[in-house]
Amino acid sequence: xxxxxxxxxxxxLRRLEELTPRESMRLLASVSLxxxxxxxxxxxxxxxxxxxxxxxxxxxxxDLNARITSELQPEAGxxxxxxxDAIDPAERLGWSVIVVGVARRVTDVEKAAAYRRALQxxxxxxMDQVVAIHTDVVTGFRLVAERTQxxxxxxxxx
Numbered sequence: 498x499x500x501x502x503x504x505x506x507x508x509x510l511r512r513l514e515e516l517t518p519r520e521s522m523r524l525l526a527s528v529s530l531x532x533x534x535x536x537x538x539x540x541x542x543x544x545x546x547x548x549x550x551x552x553x554x555x556x557x558x559x560d561l562n563a564r565i566t567s568e569l570q571p572e573a574g575x576x577x578x579x580x581x582d583a584i585d586p587a588e589r590l591g592w593s594v595i596v597v598g599v600a601r602r603v604t605d606v607e608k609a610a611a612y613r614r615a616l617q618x619x620x621x622x623x624m625d626q627v628v629a630i631h632t633d634v635v636t637g638f639r640l641v642a643e644r645t646q647x648x649x650x651x652x653x654x655x
Contacts, residue, residue, distance in 0.1 A: 510643040511589050521594040521637030524583070526550035530619075531581030533557065533630075535565050535600070547619045548579070549612075553632045555579050555596060556603075556612050558624040565600070565628065574601035579630055590640050598633040602626060 516524070525531070529547050536542070544565065546557045559565055565577075577600045584591030603609045609627045618624040 509589070511640045512643050513638045514641050516592065516594070516637030516639055518632075518635040518637075521596075521635050522550060522632065524592050524637065525555070525581050525594045525596070528581050528583055531555075531579055533565060533600075534578035534580065535575060537565075547616065548581075549616050551612075551629075555598075555630040555632065556616060557628050557630070558613065558616055558618050559626045559628060560622055560624050574599040576600075577630055584640065590642065592637060592639045594635070594637040596630065596632045596635050598631040600628050600630045603629050 526549075529549070530545060531548050532543050533546050534541060534543050542565075546559070549556050577598065579596045579598075580593065582591060582593035584593065603612060612627045613625075616627075
């Protein structure tokens with residue numbers, strides 16, 4: 498192990514394994530914090546937000562004056578990306594999921610109320626807007642330990 502920023506870190510190589518969309522969504526639903534990527538004033542913007550997963554949608558809450566809310570097109574919605582991960586920096590193992598889809602305000606009063614009850618904001622203030630991101634494109638990767646040639650040979654012989 499080597500030290501990185503004063504903490505012990507493995508020096509073993511890792512490789513990326515692609516995850517299926519189903520596994521990616523399962524992992525995304527297992528964490529409550531991610532990052533939304535959207536366009537603000539023609540530039541990319543990224544904000545950390547807490548979320549919940551409901552079928553093919555990622556649900557977030559925000560306030561009416563937040564940049565993401567003001568950038569949403571009323572009917573068409575806006576294309577956004579959403580990323581969440583769980584990576585151990587010492588072991589260099591974990592996963593990352595990225596979703597691209599259209600974000601729209603939830604205007605159905607009953608659905609919005611149900612989401613407000615289920616998703617409590619982490620940030621102070623009035624988070625009265627509910628945004629649903631449809632999971633149009635889902636990609637995920639897992640960082641896994643690189644198998645040695647000996648381990649690979651053993652697997653083939655079994």
